[in-house]
Each structure stands twice: as structure tokens, then as C-alpha cells.
Amino acid sequence: MRFYLILFFCVSVFFISCKDKKIPDDVVPIHEMAALLTDIHIVDGSLYEVPQQMDTLTKHGLGMYMAVFKMHHIDTATFKRSITFYSSQPILLDQMYVGIEQRIQRKIDSLQKHKPKEDPKALLKLKLQHKADSLKAVKDRLRLDSIQKTTLKKSRKLPKALKFKRVNALPQ
16 A cells, blocks of 8 residues: 555656646746846846946946846846746756857857957057057156246245155155
8 A cells, every 4th residue: 555655646746747837928938038138148247347346236237237128128027027937947948048148159259250350560569659658658747847846946936745756756
């Protein structure tokens, strides 16, 4: 008798677990949810680039997430119900993330296709130009400081801070 009771419960659990669960009406369809999650992951990636300070997510992220929800005509409650449902269905969630990975990879490929090629000579020339501009700015600043010193010496009202001012001096 004990054997039949255990067999009955095992078969019952098997039939209950194999029940085909359909997507409820209040849950976003799988293809729309994949598009929504793609955009949400792109927003997550862009927030990673924002310097992490106090209330950064609230200041920058909340508006971006709300814009994604508005673009897909979904509110946060529907999104929460949908993500909860799909999280309880790992096979559907796995199929969805295969599509999400493909969409993101297509977007990355299209961005890299339009990305200009980097020329090492042009990059070296740009670095040298930047260095030359930096040195010119320092020389101009020194020249202006010396002009200010001479004009103030003539008026004999030279403040102490300007007498000993050093540009680019290392603290000792």
C-alpha cells in the first residue's frame, strides 16, 4: 500500500509540473519583452559610464528607465508582473535572452561598422599637437604672470603671493 501511495504522489507531481503554462493576458508578450529588456540593458550599460556619486541612479537612471517604458507603452507594474512571470519560466527566459543577445550584438556590429578607422600616424600627430598646445598654454601663462609682476612692481603694490608664484612647481 505504501508503494502505491508514493507512486500516486510522484505521478501527480509529474502531471502538475508538465502542465503547459500559457502567458497570461496581463503579461507582456515574449517578443515585446525581449525588445524592452534589450533597451533596459542598454540603459544599464550607459549608466555604468556615469560617475557613481550619491543619487546618480535617481538623477540619471530613473528618467532613462521611464523613457524606455514610455517608448514601449508599458508601465512599471506591468513590467514587474512580466519579469516575475518570465523569471518563473526559465525556458522562456532563456529563449528570450538568446534573442536579446542577438539584438545587442547586431547593434554593436552596426556601431563598429560605422566607426572610423584609427590611423596610427594621425593618432601620433594628434598627440604631438596636443602636447605642443599644452606647452604653448604654459608659456603664455608664464608670460602673462611676468607682465603682471612688472606692472605691479611699478606701482609698488606687489602682493606677496605674486612675488613667489611658481607655475607647475612640485610641492616640497
